[in-house]
Amino acid sequence: MTVTGYGQALGAGTILNAISTWKGAAFGLDLKTFARVELSQGDGPIEGSIEENEDMDTTLIENAVGITLDLFNLKMQGTVHTRSEIPHASGLKSSSAAANAVIIATLDAIKESMEPLDMVKLGVEAAKKSGVTITGAFDDACASFFGGVVVTDNREDILFKRIKKDSEVLVFVPPQKAYSSDTDVARSKLIGPWIDMAYDLVIHREFEKAMTLNGFLYCGALGFDTEPMMIALESGIEGVTLSGTGPAYVAMGDSSVLDKVAKAWEKGGTGGKLIRTKINNEGAI
Numbered sequence: 001m002t003v004t005g006y007g008q009a010l011g012a013g014t015i016l017n018a019i020s021t022w023k024g025a026a027f028g029l030d031l032k033t034f035a036r037v038e039l040s041q042g043d044g045p046i047e048g049s050i051e052e053n054e055d056m057d058t059t060l061i062e063n064a065v066g067i068t069l070d071l072f073n074l075k076m077q078g079t080v081h082t083r084s085e086i087p088h089a090s091g092l093k094s095s096s097a098a099a100n101a102v103i104i105a106t107l108d109a110i111k112e113s114m115e116p117l118d119m120v121k122l123g124v125e126a127a128k129k130s131g132v133t134i135t136g137a138f139d140d141a142c143a144s145f146f147g148g149v150v151v152t153d154n155r156e157d158i159l160f161k162r163i164k165k166d167s168e169v170l171v172f173v174p175p176q177k178a179y180s181s182d183t184d185v186a187r188s189k190l191i192g193p194w195i196d197m198a199y200d201l202v203i204h205r206e207f208e209k210a211m212t213l214n215g216f217l218y219c220g221a222l223g224f225d226t227e228p229m230m231i232a233l234e235s236g237i238e239g240v241t242l243s244g245t246g247p248a249y250v251a252m253g254d255s256s257v258l259d260k261v262a263k264a265w266e267k268g269g270t271g272g273k274l275i276r277t278k279i280n281n282e283g284a285i
């Protein structure tokens with residue numbers, strides 16, 4: 001007998017990248033990854049596939065099914081498939097969304113349940129096992145699973161805060177790709193004292209100011225252009241940053257100001273695409 005399960009989880013944008021100091025903050029985007037898992041009894045493989053990305057590495061989603069089955073001492077074989085609205089290798093947490101969506105789908109297939117935070121931690125374990133993260137990216141995983149704004153300690157996997165916030169978001173996705181696993185960790189650690197200042201802003205819920213400070217610091221450390229950030233500030237936005245390890249930038253604010261940023265980013269004309277979305281406060285299902 002074959003059992004089938006479904007799951008979906010969110011992409012996310014950065015407020016504070018945790019690679020420097022282990023403290024992170026991120027928000028759930030209204031962009032989703034959908035997973036379907038089909039399983040039957042047996043000790044054959046779990047075979048992954050990713051819609052419209054036949055060449056992409058399927059290790060993460062296969063591991064996510066495998067460690068969930070292991071937890072329940074089940075030996076099963078089958079397939080895992082994802083379809084996504086989130087550009088990958090852009091800093092928009094498509095790996096966190098894939099891991100969360102697949103774990104939800106696997107539990108759905110085997111008719112088991114887990115505490116939400118334990119599911120997130122299992123996704124972090126799958127990401128670490130697959131080598132797609134530096135800190136485990138517990139911040140991204142929480143934003144992807146719970147939505148809203150989250151503040152975390154990625155060293156201890158502690159979720160300090162989850163706050164609902166209504167805001168529109170504009171994403172600029174340059175054409176190049178960047179993998180978190182290839183990022184410059186030593187340079188990210190060098191900016192720690194100033195990232196601590198951005199963390200103070202996060203604690204005081206000054207998310208827009210925090211993300212902009214984060215953006216200038218990480219653009220400097222990782223060699224990304226600050227021009228998209230300056231253009232956004234000139235258009236009147238307060239919150240704009242490089243998302244994660246780049247190359248995408250995210251801006252958060254009022255609709256009319258984001259309209260101006262969109263026009264300015266289009267005029268800046270380096271190719272790439274713009275995505276208009278919002279913070280999703282509902283989270284994964």
Ligand SMILES: Nc1ncnc2c1ncn2[C@@H]1O[C@H](COP(=O)(O)OP(=O)(O)OP(=O)(O)O)[C@@H](O)[C@H]1O
Pocket residue numbers: 033050056057058059060061082083084087088089090091092093094095096098132178179180181244245
């Ligand atoms: N939609 C997806 N479906 C299946 N696996 C995915 C998906 N997105 C990412 N992954 C897996 O995660 C790996 C790394 O993810 P990704 O390419 O998105 O880069 P990243 O460095 O994690 O940055 P970000 O997730 O922030 O964009 C991919 O090589 C792939 O194995």
Ligand SMILES: O=C(O)C1=C[C@@H](O)[C@@H](O)[C@H](O)C1
Pocket residue numbers: 014016017018019024025091093132133134135136137139140180181243244245
């Ligand atoms: O791989 C990682 O550990 C991380 C990657 C980026 O998305 C960061 O924004 C995140 O805080 C940590």
